[in-house]
Amino acid sequence: MTTLERWHVGPWTTHGTLPGEPFEPGRKxxxxxLNFDVVGLARILGRRLSGREELQVRLWQNELRPTHTRMCGVHTLADPDNSDKLRTTAAEALEWLAERAPDGYEFVYTDAVYLRPLTDLSAEVVTVDAVVQLAAERGDALPADRLAASHVRRAAGGWFAGDAVCNWSGPYPTAEEAADAVRAARVELANQLVEAGHPDLAATADRWPDVPMEGHPAKVQADQAATK
Known part of the structure; x- marks a missing residue:
């Protein structure tokens, strides 16, 4: 199974109104x-459809979004049975996404598709994102949290440590040097958690996953081996 190489916590689709809620044209x-967006998200991330399924997606697109400039938040499928079929297809797409969630995370579908860290501190894998979230819920935002939760990725100029929006450290000549910066931030984060009165969160440090490295040759080779 192909795993996600890049991910971020938060919404992965636009927001939508829930069934029974009044529409919000131009906003949601x-x-x-929204169900169509979920199907599209899975396709973008690699879910393959049969020829018949692809045709059905195009028919839904023609009815819901025939042009990119068409206002969102006002269009529905005319046939209720067709709407039910789209809802079922979206549920199947979400199941496909859920199987590919990184260790320690889950995809959930409410008013959008979200990736959220699992916050069970007794789990085999506890993510840095989960620890940061729990500390924030207790009222503490710690200086090392952003860099400690960073991924390593290559960009113009070298290797950086950052999230989906910002680079928090770098550039570095190699991926390992960027990863070392994240590891050092994780040590700082563990110390800051203890100082802030959260030893239970700091105690999960030995179960934090390895620093994610996008596009690193070793990571690519490991993913290729896993799919053989």
């Missing part, structure tokens, strides 16, 4: 539009 998707 209708339930049909």
């Amino acid at each position: 998707r209708t339930p049909d539009e």
Whole structure:
């Protein structure tokens, strides 16, 4: 199974109104539009469809979004049975996504598709994102949290440590040097958690996953081996 190489905590689709809620034209998707977005998200991330399924997606697109400039939040499928079929297809797409969630995370579908860290401190894998979230819920935002939760990725100029929006450290000549910066931040984070009165969160440090490294040759080779 192909795993996600890049991910971020938070929404992965636009937001939509829930069934039964009044529409918000121009601001949120209708339930049909949002279900269509879920199907599209899985396709973008690599879910393969049969020829018949691809044709059905195009038919839904023609009815819900025939042009990119069409206002969202007002369109629904005319046939209720067709809407039910789209809802079922979206549920199948979400199941496909859920199987590919990184260790320690889950995809959930409410008013959007979100990736969220699992916050069970007794789990075999406890993510840095989960620890940061729990500390924030207790009222503490710690200086090392952003860099400690960073991924390593290559960009123009070298290797950086950052999230989906910002680079928090770098550039570095190698991926390992960027990863070392994240590891050092994780040590700082563990110390800051203890100082802030959260020893239970700091105690999970030995179960934090390895620093994610996108596009690193060793990571690519490991993923290729896993799919053989």
